[in-house]
Structures are given as C-alpha cells and as structure tokens.
Amino acid sequence: MPEPNPAHPTPGAPDAPSIALPAGAALPPGLVLRRPTPDDHGPVTAVIADWWGLPPTTHLPLLLPRLFFQHFADTSFLGEDDAGLAAFLIGFHSSSRPEVAYIHFVGVRPDLRTSGLARTLYGAFFDEARAAGCTRVEAITGPGNRRSQAFHRAMGFELTGDTEIDGVRAWRDYDGPGEHRVAFTRTI
Ligand SMILES: CC(C)(COP(=O)(O)OP(=O)(O)OC[C@H]1O[C@@H](n2cnc3c(N)ncnc32)[C@H](O)[C@@H]1OP(=O)(O)O)[C@@H](O)C(=O)NCCC(=O)NCCS
CATH class of the missing domain: 3.40.630.30 (Gcn5-related N-acetyltransferase (GNAT))
Incomplete structure (x- = not known):
C-alpha cells in the first residue's frame, strides 16, 4: 500500500481544497x-x-x-x-x-x-479559476441544446460559431463530421 503523498491529496478527502461559495450565494437547504x-x-x-x-x-x-x-x-x-x-x-x-x-x-x-444553483456552482468555479490565474472560461454544447445556450447566455457567455445550424450560430463539424458545436466564452 503506497504512503499517502501530501502533494497529491486524495480528491474528496478532508485535505482536498475546500469549496467557498461566491459572495452572497446560498445553497438550497x-x-x-x-x-x-x-x-x-x-x-x-x-x-x-x-x-x-x-x-x-x-x-x-x-x-x-x-x-x-x-x-x-x-x-x-x-x-x-x-x-x-x-x-x-x-x-x-x-x-x-x-x-x-x-x-x-x-x-x-x-x-x-x-433557483440559482448552477449560477452558484459557476460562481464558485469562476472564483477558483481566477485565483489560479485564469482570465477566461469556455464551454461547448450541441446546437440542439437550447436550454444550455439560454443558461450560458444568462451567465454572460458569448456564443460563437462559423455558420448557422438549425437557427443557431455553431461551428460546423467541430468534433468530427456532423458533430457541430456552439462554443461559449466569457472573461472572468
Ligand atoms: C442548464 C442547467 C444546469 C441550469 O441549472 P439551474 O440551476 O436551473 O440554473 P440557474 O437557476 O442557476 O440559472 C442561472 C441563469 O440561467 C437562466 N436559465 C437557467 N435555465 C434556463 C432555461 N432553461 N432557459 C432560459 N434561461 C435559463 C436562469 O434564468 C438564470 O438567469 P438569471 O439569474 O439572469 O435569472 C440545468 O437546466 C440542467 O441541469 N440542464 C440539463 C443539463 C444541461 O443541459 N447542462 C448544460 C450543458 S453541459
């Protein structure tokens, strides 16, 4: 059995980084x-x-x-x-x-x-990313996932693409033939 390595805490163990909520955010009871x-x-x-x-x-x-x-x-x-x-x-x-x-x-x-739960998770992720020196957050979804597109728009992301697919700006064949994707990007 290998000795625990303090430089690599077991994820989820008590020494994994604790999670701070964004200012003013609260979790459901x-x-x-x-x-x-x-x-x-x-x-x-x-x-x-x-x-x-x-x-x-x-x-x-x-x-x-x-x-x-x-x-x-x-x-x-x-x-x-x-x-x-x-x-x-x-x-x-x-x-x-x-x-x-x-x-x-x-x-x-x-x-x-x-009820704002995903907004809280995103806020916590933004805070940790900023603290680690990141200045931008990116994500992608399929042209058909309108809920994800609406959510990311509400979260301040810009939607990018090089063509229009099913009425949505998307990158054609982004992940292979027929695998079009909408890309999301925002500064943090
Ligand atoms: C997308 C998802 C994560 C949003 O979670 P949520 O906890 O309901 O989102 P929040 O309540 O934090 O909403 C944050 C903002 O997004 C908006 N939003 C969330 N879902 C939305 C929807 N379906 N349509 C339009 N706007 C939406 C909210 O109005 C809110 O905006 P506001 O703060 O300006 O009012 C959730 O609907 C989900 O799990 N969907 C299925 C999985 C999925 O598609 N994931 C994303 C792709 S990986």
Missing part, C-alpha cells in the same frame, strides 16, 4: 457541496439521460469518462442532499492555455432548477 471522487463516476453518468431529457440509450455519458473524476476532481464540484445526487460541475484549468478554465459538464437535478 440541506444541500452539501464536495469534491467528486472516482466512485461518483457511476452515479453521475447514471443520471445524465434523465437530467438531460434524453433517451436511456444516449451515448452522452461516454463524454464524461472516469478520468475526469480521477484527474479533475479538485476543480469540480458535486452537490448532495437527502434525496441523493443534487448537482455537479466537472471542469478544469487548461494546461496548454493557462489563461483558460473549461467547464465540461454541468447538471442540476430537475426539481432544484431555476
């Missing part, structure tokens, strides 16, 4: 935020189809492999309450573009929506 661990990979990917309103056969969970829970836990959040998993934000600070922080996935349980 009973909701506790923590860092995700690799054990959260199964429970998180299990709710994606339901939370995103997609058929159970969706391949979307494959875009969130276990590696994110192993290697990006210290820049991610997971919320739980008495009913179980309540919300998650999986993000990281870019190693090739140190000025950029990237939000890969965010989800809020349907019964907790529109």
Whole structure:
C-alpha cells in the first residue's frame, strides 16, 4: 500500500481544497457541496439521460469518462442532499492555455432548477479559476441544446460559431463530421 503523498491529496478527502461559495450565494437547504471522487463516476453518468431529457440509450455519458473524476476532481464540484445526487460541475484549468478554465459538464437535478444553483456552482468555479490565474472560461454544447445556450447566455457567455445550424450560430463539424458545436466564452 503506497504512503499517502501530501502533494497529491486524495480528491474528496478532508485535505482536498475546500469549496467557498461566491459572495452572497446560498445553497438550497440541506444541500452539501464536495469534491467528486472516482466512485461518483457511476452515479453521475447514471443520471445524465434523465437530467438531460434524453433517451436511456444516449451515448452522452461516454463524454464524461472516469478520468475526469480521477484527474479533475479538485476543480469540480458535486452537490448532495437527502434525496441523493443534487448537482455537479466537472471542469478544469487548461494546461496548454493557462489563461483558460473549461467547464465540461454541468447538471442540476430537475426539481432544484431555476433557483440559482448552477449560477452558484459557476460562481464558485469562476472564483477558483481566477485565483489560479485564469482570465477566461469556455464551454461547448450541441446546437440542439437550447436550454444550455439560454443558461450560458444568462451567465454572460458569448456564443460563437462559423455558420448557422438549425437557427443557431455553431461551428460546423467541430468534433468530427456532423458533430457541430456552439462554443461559449466569457472573461472572468
Ligand atoms: C442548464 C442547467 C444546469 C441550469 O441549472 P439551474 O440551476 O436551473 O440554473 P440557474 O437557476 O442557476 O440559472 C442561472 C441563469 O440561467 C437562466 N436559465 C437557467 N435555465 C434556463 C432555461 N432553461 N432557459 C432560459 N434561461 C435559463 C436562469 O434564468 C438564470 O438567469 P438569471 O439569474 O439572469 O435569472 C440545468 O437546466 C440542467 O441541469 N440542464 C440539463 C443539463 C444541461 O443541459 N447542462 C448544460 C450543458 S453541459
């Protein structure tokens, strides 16, 4: 059994970075935020189809492999309450573009929506990214995810693309043939 390495605290363990809420923000009653661990990979990917309103056969969970829970836990959040998993934000600070922080996935349980929870998670992520020297946050979604586009617009992101797809500005073939994406960017 290897000795614990203090330079690499176990994500989710008591020595993982604590999570500070943005000034003036509050969590829903009973909701506790923590860092995700690799054990959260199964429970998180299990709710994606339901939370995103997609058929159970969706391949979307494959875009969130276990590696994110192993290697990006210290820049991610997971919320739980008495009913179980309540919300998650999986993000990281870019190693090739140190000025950029990237939000890969965010989800809020349907019964907790529109009460500012995702705004609070984003605010906490922005604060940590700023403290780490980042000046910009980026994310992407598909042209069909109008809810994500509305949410990111409300969060102050600019939507970019090189063409119009289904009435939305998007980058054609961004992630391969037919895999068009809307890109979000904002300064922090
Ligand atoms: C998108 C999602 C994370 C938003 O979570 P939420 O906790 O309901 O969002 P908040 O209550 O913090 O809303 C923040 C802002 O976005 C706006 N917003 C949120 N959902 C919106 C929607 N469906 N349509 C329009 N605006 C929306 C809110 O009005 C709010 O703006 P305001 O503060 O100016 O009033 C949530 O709907 C979700 O989990 N959706 C399914 C997963 C998904 O699509 N994730 C994003 C792509 S990875």
